Amino acid sequence: MTLAEGPTQSLRLDQIADVYSLADTAQRGDIEPQAGLEQLAEILKKKPRFGIPGMFLGHTVLTMGLAIVLMPTFKNIAACAILGTIVGAIKAFNRNRPVLAVPMPVVATAVVSALVFTAVKYDLPVDPLYALVPPLISFLSGAMLTMGMVELAYGDMVSGSSRLVTGFIQLVLLGFGLAAGALLVGYRPENLVDAVDKITPPVWTAWFGVIVFGIGVYVHFSAPRNSFFWMQLVLLVTFGVQQLGRLFFTYTQSGGFFGMLVATPLVYLIQMRFKGPPAMVTFLPSFWLLVPGALGLLSVKHMFADRAAGIEGMVSAITALTAIALGSLMGASLYKWLSEQFGGWQVQLGRVGRYFRGE
């Protein structure tokens, strides 16, 4: 048996921006194939903007941000900061090793799980439910699963189902890592389902958490220079609309639908009208924030312990994914309608205003 190096699994945000810029030049026919190949090779070899320390610290910050959003207690944030730093170190060590990219998330998940359950074993104040997800957020396949749903909705059956299956397998591998880590320190799968003390945090902490998460994403994923403000804007708007959706509709998963309904036209508007970063650069962090992957991971984790709870969780995760995918589809249609109504592919804000004023 031989192991071959496959295509790059995922790109950093600065690389994504460069790939889009190159694609834009290529579709105008302004670059020769040889020059394009050389430029693409340079993009793929490009070093992160903030170097290895940035990648490392950025992961700690984004983990802390998500911990603040999910459970803003000092103990939980401190636990997530330590675990996020460990995962960041594993990722930094593993960079430029594509063959190890597949087992690395499982190893990292097992390490995180083993540490969390060791802490629980020695009565340290760690809540597994909230301490396990934030450090692993960058491994979760929420964006892939949602794009798979979008592709299937557009009739791209092969690529859509491939993305869905790949995303699901990633979740299963992570769930396996969680179970393996717990077993390593003497916990049985039954212990993976834990009763959680619910707390009601003040509203401002979640918003603060979103901003911290945005800073962490910017540094860890080496986002392009002009993207910080736009990324924060999209994250805050998506989060705000998600919360509003939850407030007005009792069904929790509806928040994702409304979040994406607004985020999708917003990211295209930023790219087309305001010459901001490519839509995908501002779009991906909002997928991570909406955490469909986290729901899936928790349901897979539960499945190892309690089949019924796991399947129920999986249904919730699928519903959340469907809501987010539907929000993306409707948001894209909304943007298309707006752009067709108000001129070309660029929504002319002045014309929109005049239209609604009836001029």
Next chain:
Amino acid sequence: MPDGAALRNPETGSLLGNSPFMESLVFLIVLAFLATGIAYGIGANAIASNSTRLAEFMFRLRQAMLASGEQTAKVELLLRRMVVARR
């Protein structure tokens, strides 16, 4: 060239000066160089490798865009535009 040849002046019979030969001289030179260029290109495999490079570029760009999370239909549309722009 024989008398009455198509490239001679039909009235004076001259090949030089005011004749179809002189009028089409530029085209004939272009044709000669083009033919030798194409022959060389085919012989040296240069023409084939240019299209190979384009195919390779399209393949790599497709991979990079899919790794960026882009929708497959949009990537295919972009590649089609790329080919149209190069025609």
